[in-house]
Amino acid sequence: MSVSRGHVLLGGGTGFVGSALKQMLISKKYEVTVISRMPGARRVTWFDVCSSGLPDGVTAVVNLAGQNILDPLQRWTAGFKQNVWNSRINTTHTLAQAIAHAKRKPDVFVTVSGVGIYDPTSDDLFDEYSTISEPFDFLSKLAVEWEKAGKLEDGDVRHVVIRSGVVLGRGGGMIQQMFLPFYLGLGGPIGTGCQPLPWIHIKDICNLFVFAIENPEVTGVLNGVAPQVVTNDEFTRSFAKVLSRPAFFRVPQFALNLLFSEERAKIMTMGQKVCPKRVQELGFQYEYPDINSALKSVSHLIYSKKKPF
């Protein structure tokens, strides 16, 4: 009989990143309980956590819940923005409260936030030591409050915040949306193409969550991005090359502004130069440190959600 390495309570464990992390944790012999809006096997709901607290024996709590901001079917209305906000801040706050009231505390609380906390109009290269300016737009305000919601009073529980860049994986996120147009030779850069595109491979972000869970010296902010900084143009050329397709069809900025509204289209039309200085200082090893190898690994036509890596 194999011995469990711990019990991870995973908010958003049904999503693109969460389901990949769940599989990785199970393969490493962790017990995983997912928190979802939908009840099911080996799941609890947010209501259960609010009313009954953490399930027994939880050693690590991770939150990856969040309404998809770039859902093209959702208009950028006040109501949708509220969902985007609540799905991140309220869920993170619920978990922080459950940890505060738990009789037996977990060792660690790992939350996610976004590189949108860094100013995309700046030419600076941001690392985890960079000073965060006052929130300047909805996305930066969201990231600041998201991180605050996870703050714990109890110093005995480690808190790690992973500021994630765009996650590259075949089963969801940006690659899933771009795959077909690029595969058909209809892809191209966005806007000027000069904007940085902070990115990380799905396997590396999952490994980084496991690294944060398993290493007692890891605490505070980690930039969940690959060490190689690329522009949108460089990303596009690399993706077109691994697919052996042309990529001439530049997507004009105004079209994205029209479709998504300028405030959220920024995620694609602007970008921050971000590096993972602390992640590397702490000795984390990337499997996909460069964009070519990362994109090669997500360029296959057929894929299975059961094999996210």
Ligand SMILES: NC(=O)c1ccc[n+]([C@@H]2O[C@H](COP(=O)([O-])OP(=O)(O)OC[C@H]3O[C@@H](n4cnc5c(N)ncnc54)[C@H](OP(=O)(O)O)[C@@H]3O)[C@@H](O)[C@H]2O)c1
């Ligand atoms: N993917 C990226 O490139 C990327 C980049 C930076 C940051 N992030 C952040 O990382 C987290 C995970 O990303 P992801 O791509 O895996 O997201 P995802 O696939 O869209 O799924 C996240 C999960 O959040 C839950 N959720 C969705 N809407 C919700 C709502 N209104 N209220 C409560 N829960 C809700 C869903 O779980 P249930 O349906 O089971 O409740 C869903 O499975 C998100 O917070 C995202 O903002 C992602």
